[in-house]
Amino acid sequence: MKTYLIKKALNNNVLIATDVNGNEVVLIGRGIGFGKKSGEPIIQEKVEKLFVLNDPKEQEQYKQLLSTLDEDTLKVLISAVEIIQARSDMPLNEHIHVALTDHLVFAVSRMRRGMAIRNPFLLETKALYPDEYKIAAEVTAMVNKQLTVALPEGEIGFIALHIHSALVNKDVRDLTRHSELMVRLVKMIEEQLEVVIDKNSIDYMRLIRHLRFTIERVVRGERIAEPKKITGLLKTEYPVCYNLAWKMIKVIQQTLQMEIYDAEAVYLTLHLQRIQSRVE
Numbered sequence: 561m562k563t564y565l566i567k568k569a570l571n572n573n574v575l576i577a578t579d580v581n582g583n584e585v586v587l588i589g590r591g592i593g594f595g596k597k598s599g600e601p602i603i604q605e606k607v608e609k610l611f612v613l614n615d616p617k618e619q620e621q622y623k624q625l626l627s628t629l630d631e632d633t634l635k636v637l638i639s640a641v642e643i644i645q646a647r648s649d650m651p652l653n654e655h656i657h658v659a660l661t662d663h664l665v666f667a668v669s670r671m672r673r674g675m676a677i678r679n680p681f682l683l684e685t686k687a688l689y690p691d692e693y694k695i696a697a698e699v700t701a702m703v704n705k706q707l708t709v710a711l712p713e714g715e716i717g718f719i720a721l722h723i724h725s726a727l728v729n730k731d732v733r734d735l736t737r738h739s740e741l742m743v744r745l746v747k748m749i750e751e752q753l754e755v756v757i758d759k760n761s762i763d764y765m766r767l768i769r770h771l772r773f774t775i776e777r778v779v780r781g782e783r784i785a786e787p788k789k790i791t792g793l794l795k796t797e798y799p800v801c802y803n804l805a806w807k808m809i810k811v812i813q814q815t816l817q818m819e820i821y822d823a824e825a826v827y828l829t830l831h832l833q834r835i836q837s838r839v840e
Contacts, residue, residue: 566600569593570623571631573638577602586613586622588657590638611641613654621658629665636706637661640699644723647695656726663722664703671709679714681739683759686717687768689724696720741815742771745808752804753836763838767831774828778818786823794829801832 564577564587572594575587587602589610596602613619626634641660645652670677679685686693696719700711721739725732746767750757757764777784795802805828813820 562603564602566596566598566602568598569596570626571634573631573634574622574626575602583614584616584619586619587611588613588622588638588641590635590642611645611654611657613657615654618654618658622661625658625661625665629661633665633668633707636703637664639706640664640703643699643702644695644726647698648723648727650727652726653729656722659725659732660719660722663718667711667715667718668703668707668709671711676712677714679717681721681736681743682714682717684739684742684768685720687765688772689720692720692723692727693717695723737815738772738775741775741812742768745771745811748808748811749804749832749835752807753800753832755835757835763835767835770828770831774824775812775816777824778812778816778820781818783821784823784827786821787826791826794826794833798829798833798836801836802829804832805829 562579564575564579564585566575566577567584568576570576570593573588573590573592575593575596577585577587579585587610592602592610613622629637637660641652641656644656644660667677693716696716699719700716703709704711721732721735724730725735746757749755749767757767776782802825805825808828809820809825
């Protein structure tokens, strides 16, 4: 069992401690600092819902955040991470303590000043990360109830991105950049094919997920097999979709500044043809 030695209780919910190697850590959990004194040992496994910040940069940022929060608000924000951890089947990157806390503090402050911010990627986030979205909805409802605010549905999308970021160890900024790219690509499809895609349809969900996996393959440098037998057929039978697919590939390539293999255009053409056939 991991044992830590308490250095200082910052408040009832946060302790500064050292591990067995003398490294400083921040211990986070509701009520873990209550009545604790410097020099006392604390065993991680015996403290319910305890989180540990090991990274010095994360520690410092979290300590700075603490100075801006009252203890009741901090309890709610710790509860938010506890809900996410309890509902997830994977460990969370510790950065979520800083990133999500900072986001929620800012979101609550904006709402109390009547300054709601629209989420332009809400539908895409809901389609891409349904499990994270469900958890985020629960977190948002809890925050609204406990802090007597009314965070809008758009905030569920933002929180879902933070959850996904913590689960897959990806920067929220990269996820947002990829969402922006997907929105841009969907607009290209609607303009070029002269259609309005139903954002609640199965076809839209399939398209968004395909675009997501395409972007992720490009980022990883992963190659997929090209079905050469149908490449010529698609080019001949569906020239509009095939040409649009290549235009979209070029946009992805320019945005990510990475190489894209030709096979991606083939599979994208199939998705575009499905969308076009629905409206003909």
